[in-house]
Amino acid sequence: MTVELDAPPRATPAWTRRHLLGLEDLSSAEIETILRKADDFLEVSQRSRKKVAALTGRVVLNLFFEPSTRTRTSFSLAARRLSADTVDFTVTGSSTSKGETFIDTARNLEAMGVDVMVVRHSSPGAPHLLAQHLSCSVINAGDGAHEHPTQGLLDVYTIQRAKGRVAGLTVGLIGDIAHSRVARSNIHALTKLGARVIVCGPPTLVPPTIRRLGVEIAHRFDDILPQLDVVNLLRVQFERQRKGLFPSIHEYAALFGMDSQRLRRAKDDVLILAPGPINRGVEVTPEVADGPHSAILQQVTNGLAIRMAVLYLLCGQRSADRQASENAPVREAAETP
Amino acid sequence: MKTLLLTNGRVIDPSQNIDAVTDLWIRGDTVLGIGPQPNLIPDRVINVSGLIVCPGLIDMHVHLREPGREEDETIATGTAAALAGGVTSVACMPNTEPAIDSQAQAEFVYLQAERAGNANVFPIGAITKGRRGEELAEIGGLVEGGAVAFTDDGSPVVSAEIMRRALEYCKMFDRVVMDHCEDLDLARGGVMNEGFESMRLGLPGMPAAAEEIMVNRDIILAELTEGRLHILHTSTAGSVDLIRRARKRGVRVTTEACPHHFTLTDECLRSFDSNFKMSPPLRTQRDVEAIIEGLKDGTIEVIATDHAPHAPEKKTRELDQAPNGVIGLETLLPICIRSLIEPGHLTWPQLIEKLTINPARILGIDRGTLKPGADADVTVIDPNLEWVIDPTQFKSKSRNCPFAGWKVRGRAVLVLVSGQIRYQYPENPALS
Numbered sequence: 001m002t003v004e005l006d007a008p009p010r011a012t013p014a015w016t017r018r019h020l021l022g023l024e025d026l027s028s029a030e031i032e033t034i035l036r037k038a039d040d041f042l043e044v045s046q047r048s049r050k051k052v053a054a055l056t057g058r059v060v061l062n063l064f065f066e067p068s069t070r071t072r073t074s075f076s077l078a079a080r081r082l083s084a085d086t087v088d089f090t091v092t093g094s095s096t097s098k099g100e101t102f103i104d105t106a107r108n109l110e111a112m113g114v115d116v117m118v119v120r121h122s123s124p125g126a127p128h129l130l131a132q133h134l135s136c137s138v139i140n141a142g143d144g145a146h147e148h149p150t151q152g153l154l155d156v157y158t159i160q161r162a163k164g165r166v167a168g169l170t171v172g173l174i175g176d177i178a179h180s181r182v183a184r185s186n187i188h189a190l191t192k193l194g195a196r197v198i199v200c201g202p203p204t205l206v207p208p209t210i211r212r213l214g215v216e217i218a219h220r221f222d223d224i225l226p227q228l229d230v231v232n233l234l235r236v237q238f239e240r241q242r243k244g245l246f247p248s249i250h251e252y253a254a255l256f257g258m259d260s261q262r263l264r265r266a267k268d269d270v271l272i273l274a275p276g277p278i279n280r281g282v283e284v285t286p287e288v289a290d291g292p293h294s295a296i297l298q299q300v301t302n303g304l305a306i307r308m309a310v311l312y313l314l315c316g317q318r319s320a321d322r323q324a325s326e327n328a329p330v331r332e333a334a335e336t337p
Numbered sequence: 338m339k340t341l342l343l344t345n346g347r348v349i350d351p352s353q354n355i356d357a358v359t360d361l362w363i364r365g366d367t368v369l370g371i372g373p374q375p376n377l378i379p380d381r382v383i384n385v386s387g388l389i390v391c392p393g394l395i396d397m398h399v400h401l402r403e404p405g406r407e408e409d410e411t412i413a414t415g416t417a418a419a420l421a422g423g424v425t426s427v428a429c430m431p432n433t434e435p436a437i438d439s440q441a442q443a444e445f446v447y448l449q450a451e452r453a454g455n456a457n458v459f460p461i462g463a464i465t466k467g468r469r470g471e472e473l474a475e476i477g478g479l480v481e482g483g484a485v486a487f488t489d490d491g492s493p494v495v496s497a498e499i500m501r502r503a504l505e506y507c508k509m510f511d512r513v514v515m516d517h518c519e520d521l522d523l524a525r526g527g528v529m530n531e532g533f534e535s536m537r538l539g540l541p542g543m544p545a546a547a548e549e550i551m552v553n554r555d556i557i558l559a560e561l562t563e564g565r566l567h568i569l570h571t572s573t574a575g576s577v578d579l580i581r582r583a584r585k586r587g588v589r590v591t592t593e594a595c596p597h598h599f600t601l602t603d604e605c606l607r608s609f610d611s612n613f614k615m616s617p618p619l620r621t622q623r624d625v626e627a628i629i630e631g632l633k634d635g636t637i638e639v640i641a642t643d644h645a646p647h648a649p650e651k652k653t654r655e656l657d658q659a660p661n662g663v664i665g666l667e668t669l670l671p672i673c674i675r676s677l678i679e680p681g682h683l684t685w686p687q688l689i690e691k692l693t694i695n696p697a698r699i700l701g702i703d704r705g706t707l708k709p710g711a712d713a714d715v716t717v718i719d720p721n722l723e724w725v726i727d728p729t730q731f732k733s734k735s736r737n738c739p740f741a742g743w744k745v746r747g748r749a750v751l752v753l754v755s756g757q758i759r760y761q762y763p764e765n766p767a768l769s
Contacts, residue, residue, distance in 0.1 A: 024537070101654060123655035124539040125609025144657070145539030181539060209533040 006053040011320030015313045019131045019138045022147035023188035035157050037309035055084035058115040064090045065121040071141050075118045078307035106130050137314045145179045152185025154303040158295050159230055162271050167194030170227050175234035176205040182275045187213050198224050204245040221256050225266050232273040233283040259285040271295055338365035339380040346385035351690035352706035361390050363713040366755040370709045385717050391689045392705050393425025393714030397696040398641035405434025410646035410734045416455030418733035420760035422666040423749025425714040426457040426704050432491035438463035438474040443482030459485045464503045470495050480510045485700045488515035504564025515567040518551035528657045530603040530618040545573040552576045556583040559590050568592040570643050572617035574627030581636040591699050593639035596672040599628045611652050611659035612739045629682050638695040642669050646735030663739050667731050671745035717751035
């Protein structure tokens with residue numbers, strides 16, 4: 001196993017994509033390929049020497065147009081554990097504060113020799129636009145309210161590891177569904193893997209059209225709670241309250257917050273997830289977040305393995321593309337130190 | 338004066354109920370007549386057999402961007418695009434910088450159009466000073482300067498009181514008031530139509546209700562004032578229904594549809610391509626069908642492009658930050674053929690009517706007809722010519738076209754303005 005992960009990644013028939021832009025486009029087989037690869041890397045993370053040589057000489061750039069510490073750190077660490085060089089580039093405020101479009105920013109950075117660009121942006125579709133304009137691989141690390149594919153993957157991975165399966169489970173996504181990229185990526189991954197998904201929140205935050213993604217809609221948390229094998233508590237975004245989508249944080253917490261009283265009405269083996277960063281006392285109370293049902297910290301650990309798996313698979317496909325285009329398989333070997 | 342004969346074409350002139358293979362005679366800058374003229378010897382004969390000959394097309398909803406945003410379009414480039422699309426007259430919107438809200442501004446448009454020497458341009462004046470929606474512009478002065486209609490297009494008239502007074506005041510000049518119907522509160526922040534597609538893409542939506550609420554308000558005000566109302570770029574099934582019912586009970590309301598609204602749906606936004614972003618936005622298949630139904634039953638009397646150029650550096654951006662609007666002059670005909678003629682929704686005379694005499698009537702301009710003595714604005718269409726839409730070849734200064742790469746059929750091959758040949762295709766003349 002170690003020997004294989006120390007060698008440059010190769011393409012497999014199971015993975016032929018150069019970009020990871022969203023989970024809506026992936027097949028269940030592709031999702032399972034990532035989860036299986038993550039198993040390998042979870043093992044690497046448990047060693048004392050947490051590093052393999054797979055991506056030696058590759059460059060991974062984190063291009064973040066939105067503040068993030070957790071996701072960016074997770075991608076950086078994932079890349080380093082694969083021996084890639086990493087660069088973080090965070091654009092605070094407007095991407096055009098110096099008059100440059102975000103595409104130009106990305107192209108300039110790519111010209112420095114980037115293999116994989118990890119992009120977070122507040123505009124849905126921004127990573128898709130970059131994938132069209134750049135020749136490096138693009139990973140969507142969250143685009144507005146659209147998708148956050150590695151979060152969706154790490155959530156299903158966490159469920160699979162805790163429950164032994166995903167198919168047949170009933171998963172509740174609780175909170176602001178309308179504006180949540182985590183909700184969308186979770187819905188795509190969970191439905192493809194055969195879970196039953198119930199989305200639950202106030203009607204101002206749950207668009208009725210979401211049924212067409214194959215989920216059920218509920219507005220009363222207490223009604224659905226006893227059926228749930230997994231509860232995923234989406235982060236409350238405070239600016240939604242200012243826009244009048246719910247009256248107060250206090251009322252939100254009363255209706256949709258997970259506290260120990262609610263936990264008693266849930267299944268004995270209910271699994272609690274939260275994509276974080278969590279607002280303690282709002283969507284989840286401290287005793288639940290830190291209690292035995294909570295998988296919040298496992299999500300973070302698993303996220304690292306998922307991101308290593310994604311980087312590895314994308315770089316493997318890049319090598320294959322390069323070999324195909326140059327028709328010179330010798331080159332790949334020459335690149336290996 | 339020289340005499341020109343366009344012989345053997347299918348002459349379609351809905352203003353006279355003509356649809357026949359015959360001759361069109363032009364003397365100098367006016368139409369002499371339709372049909373054989375045994376006693377006349379033409380100075381020049383152009384054989385147009387197999388082609389359609391009709392009054393020059395009129396596009397009553399065009400943004401020429403001049404003055405103020407010449408990086409997007411100028412009156413010269415916009416009118417060159419018009420000619421290439423077979424359009425001999427455009428009415429241009431007043432959302433320029435500064436807005437066309439005074440007599441001098443209107444006269445400037447005529448001056449620039451004359452300098453360009455392409456298509457005719459009829460300026461539409463702003464309803465309110467600076468398009469700020471606060472107080473009426475000098476509508477009398479604008480009429481004096483040649484403004485043919487009034488609108489704050491780009492923005493709705495938010496105040497019902499101002500809209501009411503505009504409808505009343507314009508009656509004095511028998512001019513139509515046009516509104517961009519959008520409830521700004523409901524549509525705020527919206528990037529596309531609100532529905533399943535906006536939900537799955539995570540993009541903020543503009544509900545159909547945002548349009549329909551204001552369409553309904555304007556109809557009620559037109560009823561109150563007995564003024565003349567024209568609803569710009571109707572895009573929803575609900576709007577079509579409201580307008581249909583209002584017309585039935587005698588309200589003086591007309592409307593127009595844009596080719597993109599009866600051809601494309603909000604599914605196009607899955608590409609995150611800003612060339613599918615405009616206001617009102619692309620709606621659903623149900624709305625597309627309702628607009629086609631409205632075109633068929635006459636509720637929608639006019640087809641207009643809402644040609645809205647934006648320079649590539651502005652449009653090639655994150656979808657939610659790119660400006661609204663697409664260009665349409667150079668794709669008007671083939672898209673109408675593909676969406677309306679080929680499926681059998683409209684006949685050629687019905688289509689030509691919506692592109693000639695109907696907009697001329699609404700604007701009160703003396704165009705859109707081939708009656709003897711009329712200005713000889715003529716468009717000759719090859720309905721079967723196949724071509725591929727390539728925005729890099731456009732006369733327009735901008736490239737924000739949602740139909741790039743489409744293989745289409747039909748285009749204008751000869752365009753006359755006041756008896757002069759102003760455009761032919763291919764551009765190295767083979768016809769004459």
